[in-house]
Amino acid sequence: MQQQSSHPRAAQLMLDCIDGPIARRLIATNLLAIAGGLIAGVAPVGLKGLIDAAKDEANTSRTTSMAVYAVAYLASLALGRFLGEVRPMLASATEQRLYGRLRQRFFHHTLHLPFGFHLNERAGATVHALNQGITGCQIIVYSVLNSIVPVVIEVVTVTAVLLSLDQPLLTSIFAATAVAYVAVATTRTRALTQAAQRVSAASADVSSAIAEGLTNIEPVKCFGVESRLVDELAGSTSLLEQRWSTLYRRRLRSGFALLTVFVASMCASLVTAIYGLREGSLTIGGFVLANMYMVQLLRPLDMLAAATRDVSQALAFIGPMLAILQTPQEVFCVKSADAIKSGDEAVPTRAPAASDFASSADSSLPPSPQRSKAPRIQFCDVRIALGNSDAVLSELNLDIPAGRTVAIVGASGCGKSTMARLLLRLWKPERGTIFWNDQPIEDLPLATLREMVAIVPQDTVLFNATIAMNIAIGRPGATSQQIERAARLAQLHDLVSTLPRGYATVVGERGMKLSGGQRQRIAIARAVLRDPLVFVFDEATSMLDSPTEQEILHDLRKIATGRTTIMIAHRLSTLRHADKIVVLAGGGVAEQGDHDTLLTRDGLYASMWRAQRLETIT
Numbered sequence: 080m081q082q083q084s085s086h087p088r089a090a091q092l093m094l095d096c097i098d099g100p101i102a103r104r105l106i107a108t109n110l111l112a113i114a115g116g117l118i119a120g121v122a123p124v125g126l127k128g129l130i131d132a133a134k135d136e137a138n139t140s141r142t143t144s145m146a147v148y149a150v151a152y153l154a155s156l157a158l159g160r161f162l163g164e165v166r167p168m169l170a171s172a173t174e175q176r177l178y179g180r181l182r183q184r185f186f187h188h189t190l191h192l193p194f195g196f197h198l199n200e201r202a203g204a205t206v207h208a209l210n211q212g213i214t215g216c217q218i219i220v221y222s223v224l225n226s227i228v229p230v231v232i233e234v235v236t237v238t239a240v241l242l243s244l245d246q247p248l249l250t251s252i253f254a255a256t257a258v259a260y261v262a263v264a265t266t267r268t269r270a271l272t273q274a275a276q277r278v279s280a281a282s283a284d285v286s287s288a289i290a291e292g293l294t295n296i297e298p299v300k301c302f303g304v305e306s307r308l309v310d311e312l313a314g315s316t317s318l319l320e321q322r323w324s325t326l327y328r329r330r331l332r333s334g335f336a337l338l339t340v341f342v343a344s345m346c347a348s349l350v351t352a353i354y355g356l357r358e359g360s361l362t363i364g365g366f367v368l369a370n371m372y373m374v375q376l377l378r379p380l381d382m383l384a385a386a387t388r389d390v391s392q393a394l395a396f397i398g399p400m401l402a403i404l405q406t407p408q409e410v411f412c413v414k415s416a417d418a419i420k421s422g423d424e425a426v427p428t429r430a431p432a433a434s435d436f437a438s439s440a441d442s443s444l445p446p447s448p449q450r451s452k453a454p455r456i457q458f459c460d461v462r463i464a465l466g467n468s469d470a471v472l473s474e475l476n477l478d479i480p481a482g483r484t485v486a487i488v489g490a491s492g493c494g495k496s497t498m499a500r501l502l503l504r505l506w507k508p509e510r511g512t513i514f515w516n517d518q519p520i521e522d523l524p525l526a527t528l529r530e531m532v533a534i535v536p537q538d539t540v541l542f543n544a545t546i547a548m549n550i551a552i553g554r555p556g557a558t559s560q561q562i563e564r565a566a567r568l569a570q571l572h573d574l575v576s577t578l579p580r581g582y583a584t585v586v587g588e589r590g591m592k593l594s595g596g597q598r599q600r601i602a603i604a605r606a607v608l609r610d611p612l613v614f615v616f617d618e619a620t621s622m623l624d625s626p627t628e629q630e631i632l633h634d635l636r637k638i639a640t641g642r643t644t645i646m647i648a649h650r651l652s653t654l655r656h657a658d659k660i661v662v663l664a665g666g667g668v669a670e671q672g673d674h675d676t677l678l679t680r681d682g683l684y685a686s687m688w689r690a691q692r693l694e695t696i697t
């Protein structure tokens with residue numbers, strides 16, 4: 080079933096990646112392939128001429144005729160072979176460009192798939208889908224250019240010559256053989272495709288297991304699970320082995336079926352040609368030619384059948400890549416970016432007034448006067464459930480005034496990071512709306528929204544690149560002075576100065592050559608350098624020692640002035656300066672207000688505060 084729908088999709092995918100220059104080169108190499116097929120097809124005519132000339136004793140210039148036929152025969156053989164050698168060399172550059180485009184297209188598409196896709200899929204399997212898909216495309220291109228096109232031309236040429244021999248019986252045998260080949264090739268295709276799909280799935284499991292072990296190398300080593308992982312891999316590899324054997328058994332069965340057709344046809348044609356020779360309807364040259372053509376007709380038919388088999392296997396390999404390419408991307412752009420950036424928004428939907436957030440008298444802080452562009456953010460009746468569990472946020476109503484700092488606190492798992500992800504549209508709420516000033520955030524172009532928000536996430540993962548590159552990731556083209564300034568604000572500069580290679584130090588796979596606190600500071604510098612309208616600090620300083628944390632918080636308060644800032648933290652002492660503190664519980668806002676108000680209220684926040692004070696003292 081997958082195979083049936085894969086044909087047009089695979090063809091479409093390749094066509095999409097073919098531009099003018101690629102198309103021209105492919106046509107040129109194809110023409111070479113066609114020329115090779117034609118020449119190979121007519122070569123035996125020279126041999127027939129040679130044999131007939133040798134037999135023609137009445138011909139006075141027999142030697143010359145023989146020489147001409149011999150040269151024609153050898154030259155056509157040599158030229159056909161030469162073209163066969165040259166074509167792959169010419170084709171390879173074009174094909175590599177095509178595969179490069181395919182990789183780029185796949186990577187672009189995958190990076191733009193929804194966040195949930197990446198959480199559900201194994202990265203190893205995704206990379207494997209690409210690699211195997213490219214292998215499948217290579218097989219298809221090779222089969223089409225090297226086998227199918229030249230072979231079809233050869234079959235047509237041979238058939239034309241065959242018809243000119245005026246041997247209806249032989250022609251019928253050839254036709255019957257062709258039909259038999261097609262029948263065998265098509266009936267075996269489904270079984271082969273299924274086997275190839277199973278190989279592909281098992282192979283993805285093996286790749287994912289290896290990738291997962293390598294990306295989690297630290298826990299693997301710390302918990303000493305190397306041998307267990309290797310044993311588990313042995314299970315997956317033996318399954319892969321079995322599935323390859325099944326595939327090759329099926330290929331063999333298909334090969335035997337084709338061999339049977341081949342032998343039957345050879346027998347039939349040989350008997351017919353002998354009969355023709357005895358009857359005098361075939362010369363000796365004609366007899367040799369008929370048999371050579373039989374072989375020559377069967378060989379391309381054989382190659383066609385093999386190519387069909389390879390293509391069906393290749394389509395199964397391409398299947399996972401096509402499935403990923405068909406997964407819908409994130410919704411990027413709904414409304415004009417300019418209107419949003421200039422603050423000159425068209426208001427499509429009514430956003431709630433501050434008084435709608437009536438749960439607390441403290442919820443209607445006036446906006447900060449310093450940055451007119453910093454947005455007011457409102458979560459209105461937002462509900463979201465993740466996975467199969469109950470709603471993480473069942474009814475979130477929250478007003479974050481423009482240019483103010485709002486702290487979010489609450490028990491682990493109550494949905495604080497989920498809130499931040501909703502704002503960045505990594506998740507989509509099941510119900511409710513998040514407003515950016517007066518616009519629902521779905522109306523903002525996704526790229527613009529993310530450009531305006533900088534997040535320091537709980538777990539900082541770095542690229543295996545230099546410190547400078549990691550800091551500048553959100554601001555391509557940043558100068559070294561700008562990078563250094565951001566690093567200073569994140570209390571990182573002094574540390575970097577002690578490194579022999581300074582900002583050119585490579586941080587290792589996922590930044591593992593740095594401490595957790597150092598990674599966090601890079602993440603803070605990154606966010607600062609991005610210069611956004613909204614900051615989200617999600618446990619941004621949780622890995623730092625107290626003095627460093629205090630210094631960074633002091634700097635961040637300065638940087639965040641006039642920007643809308645969301646601070647998520649468990650350590651309440653780091654949040655007491657926030658304009659508003661929001662306690663999340665039971666899927667919504669349990670209480671909100673500034674530090675003193677909440678302490679006076681003696682509710683959830685006050686008890687959390689007391690508990691943490693007690694911990695500090697004891």
Ligand SMILES: Nc1ncnc2c1ncn2[C@@H]1O[C@H](COP(=O)(O)OP(=O)(O)OP(=O)(O)O)[C@@H](O)[C@H]1O
Binds near residue numbers: 465494
């Ligand atoms: N992709 C997901 N699929 C299913 N459940 C998820 C997913 N991501 C998060 N969750 C669940 O959603 C809930 C809220 O997670 P979230 O990360 O928002 O909590 P949090 O309040 O930030 O917690 P913490 O303070 O521990 O960081 C948790 O119960 C978590 O297990």
